[in-house]
Amino acid sequence: MTDATGHGARLTVDLGAVAENWRRLAAEAPGRACAAVVKADAYGCGSDAVVRALWTAGCRTFFVAHLGEAARVRDALPEAAIYVLNGLLPGAMPAYAALDLRPVLGSVQELSDWAAFGGGTRAAALHVDTGMNRLGLSVPDALALAGDPRIAAAGIDLVMSHLVSAELPGEPVNGRQIADFARVRAAFPGIPGSLANSSGVFLDGATHHDLLRPGYALFGGNPTPYRAANPMRPVVRLEATILQIRHVEAGAQAGYNGRWTAPAPRRLATLSLGYADGYPRAASGRGHALVAGILCPILGLVSMDLIILDVTEAPEAARGGVSTLIGDALDVDTVGQAAGTIGYEILTGLGSRYVRTYIGG
Numbered sequence: 001m002t003d004a005t006g007h008g009a010r011l012t013v014d015l016g017a018v019a020e021n022w023r024r025l026a027a028e029a030p031g032r033a034c035a036a037v038v039k040a041d042a043y044g045c046g047s048d049a050v051v052r053a054l055w056t057a058g059c060r061t062f063f064v065a066h067l068g069e070a071a072r073v074r075d076a077l078p079e080a081a082i083y084v085l086n087g088l089l090p091g092a093m094p095a096y097a098a099l100d101l102r103p104v105l106g107s108v109q110e111l112s113d114w115a116a117f118g119g120g121t122r123a124a125a126l127h128v129d130t131g132m133n134r135l136g137l138s139v140p141d142a143l144a145l146a147g148d149p150r151i152a153a154a155g156i157d158l159v160m161s162h163l164v165s166a167e168l169p170g171e172p173v174n175g176r177q178i179a180d181f182a183r184v185r186a187a188f189p190g191i192p193g194s195l196a197n198s199s200g201v202f203l204d205g206a207t208h209h210d211l212l213r214p215g216y217a218l219f220g221g222n223p224t225p226y227r228a229a230n231p232m233r234p235v236v237r238l239e240a241t242i243l244q245i246r247h248v249e250a251g252a253q254a255g256y257n258g259r260w261t262a263p264a265p266r267r268l269a270t271l272s273l274g275y276a277d278g279y280p281r282a283a284s285g286r287g288h289a290l291v292a293g294i295l296c297p298i299l300g301l302v303s304m305d306l307i308i309l310d311v312t313e314a315p316e317a318a319r320g321g322v323s324t325l326i327g328d329a330l331d332v333d334t335v336g337q338a339a340g341t342i343g344y345e346i347l348t349g350l351g352s353r354y355v356r357t358y359i360g361g
């Protein structure tokens with residue numbers, strides 16, 4: 001699907017930055033372990049390359065959402081501990097056992113099924129819901145399992161919960177979840193606990209427990225949006241080639257439905273990248289791209305394969321030249337904001353039509 005002629009946009013993933021971000025997160029909780037959440041093809045960055053880089057950096061525990069994603073991580077890392085967040089569906093036990101995968105059990109039924117399953121050695125996490133109402137046992141159901149033989153029979157080696165609003169430190173729900181999770185942990189003495197996602201790592205030492213569980217921050221997303229500076233290193237750079245430069249007069253329109261009208265004579269650049277590449281159409285008329293370091297507005301509607309840029313202020317823009325859609329001043333959080341969404345959706349939406357390059361591995 002990719003071509004090297006310059007038509008395909010270029011996605012560069014910095015594996016050195018991923019490893020450095022993992023070490024940076026781990027350093028927030030000395031003496032505790034740090035896992036990596038690599039669901040959704042490692043947040044769009046490419047599971048195989050990313051998990052190998054993280055393993056080399058010292059990461060030994062990985063979380064994915066789906067069994068299929070877990071199988072891919074197992075292929076790359078024969079010795080890793082791999083947890084599957086979306087839990088255990090009926091009939092899935094042999095598939096878990098065959099690849100030595102650990103389900104994150106999210107109900108009493110899932111716990112019973114896994115405890116009763118006869119095949120192979122078993123390890124699993126118990127997921128307790130402290131506020132998300134999505135997956136996981138209720139706090140009372142979890143507390144009622146204290147001393148229950150199914151905990152040992154299922155090989156529960158981790159008790160976990162997930163924070164609702166960790167990126168909003170002022171939200172009272174954080175304190176409630178921290179307290180509820182501490183009560184749950186006390187019911188399972190000797191079993192390690194995990195609560196903190198990326199933002200949770202920076203929220204409060206009380207979220208750290210035994211195992212950090214960051215995803216987004218590994219890939220350069222800002223876990224502390226309430227602070228001025230992002231503590232993580234950027235990982236993703238997305239660049240597109242300028243196919244044409246055009247000059248338009250005042251009153252000329254551009255793109256589908258003529259959503260943009262030139263207020264004055266303007267110089268436009270047409271980029272070889274569109275929503276089919278995962279660049280959000282919602283950033284139409286709001287997003288930017290960089291040309292030679294100059295921020296240039298996206299004009300009119302983002303098309304399937306093309307974007308029109310106002311390069312009047314960027315005289316260096318030229319046919320065959322490069323524009324940056326993600327990178328430098330345009331970090332993933334900024335791009336998400338321009339599209340009315342979050343950087344997570346920008347990363348996980350990254351397309352398959354790019355020429356992908358991994359550096360720093």
Ligand SMILES: *Cc1c(COP(=O)(O)O)cnc(C)c1O
Nearest residue numbers: 037162197198213214215216217
């Ligand atoms: C996705 C996910 C994470 C990682 O969250 P980030 O905000 O990306 O760090 C951790 N735990 C669970 C249960 C998740 O679903």
